[in-house]
Amino acid sequence: MAVRVVFLGPLADLVGADEMELPAPLDWPALLAGIPPAVAEQLTNARVHVACAGRVVADKAALRAVDGDEVALLPPVSGG
Amino acid sequence: MRDIRLLTQMFIPGQLIGPFAQANPGLGAVCTFVGEVRGEAYVEALELTHYEPLTLAGMHDLADRALGRFNLMGLLMVHRIGVLVAGEPIVCVSAAAAHRRDAIDAVDFCMDHLKSAAWFWKRERRSDGWHWIEPRAQDHTDLKRWD
Numbered sequence: 001m002a003v004r005v006v007f008l009g010p011l012a013d014l015v016g017a018d019e020m021e022l023p024a025p026l027d028w029p030a031l032l033a034g035i036p037p038a039v040a041e042q043l044t045n046a047r048v049h050v051a052c053a054g055r056v057v058a059d060k061a062a063l064r065a066v067d068g069d070e071v072a073l074l075p076p077v078s079g080g
Numbered sequence: 081m082r083d084i085r086l087l088t089q090m091f092i093p094g095q096l097i098g099p100f101a102q103a104n105p106g107l108g109a110v111c112t113f114v115g116e117v118r119g120e121a122y123v124e125a126l127e128l129t130h131y132e133p134l135t136l137a138g139m140h141d142l143a144d145r146a147l148g149r150f151n152l153m154g155l156l157m158v159h160r161i162g163v164l165v166a167g168e169p170i171v172c173v174s175a176a177a178a179h180r181r182d183a184i185d186a187v188d189f190c191m192d193h194l195k196s197a198a199w200f201w202k203r204e205r206r207s208d209g210w211h212w213i214e215p216r217a218q219d220h221t222d223l224k225r226w227d
Binding site: 006008009010013051054056070072074075076077078079080 | 115128129131133134137159170171194195196197198199200201202203212213214215219
């Protein structure tokens with residue numbers, strides 16, 4: 001019963017890994033508590049977005065990931 | 081004709097543009113932009129990462145908006161991911177239309193959005209290691225032209 005958390009771009013460097021697993025269900029406080037503190041700090045930035053099951057979450061604090069979901073942590077894009 | 085793709089290998093723009101123009105018979109205008117990795121002396125390589133569930137879907141959404149906003153017959157939007165070196169094409173956008181203004185503006189519109197609002201993360205390798213890149217202020221200014 002897990003949620004896969006994926007770190008994109010510079011966030012993967014902060015963690016030293018591309019992804020990790022956290023127990024499901026996963027809400028915003030559990031996400032912040034479960035990821036490395038350096039990344040949790042980045043997530044408080046409004047320019048860092050969160051996607052759940054392939055969709056960007058409009059309100060990060062309302063995150064509610066269930067078993068099998070993939071949660072992606074998306075730092076500001078560089079553009080193409 | 082609509083052709084939206086992410087490519088992991090080097091591509092030759094002419095090999096895409098020729099067939100694209102052929103696939104839109106009766107067009108009166110075709111406008112193409114090709115972006116290449118700039119040959120900066122201190123940059124050894126450029127790496128583009130993407131997020132599979134969002135990046136291509138975002139390009140399709142952008143194509144939908146371009147097709148809704150401009151009077152187009154076809155739209156080609158191809159973007160590289162992976163590691164690239166100077167001189168390699170990184171992006172190619174081509175629009176076919178009955179008249180030039182729609183084709184030119186559609187390409188301009190797509191490029192401004194790809195440059196600052198698409199789901200790509202870019203880093204460049206210099207002699208001292210990898211450095212992440214953020215859009216230039218000018219990229220954001222360019223994007224606002226379409227609000």
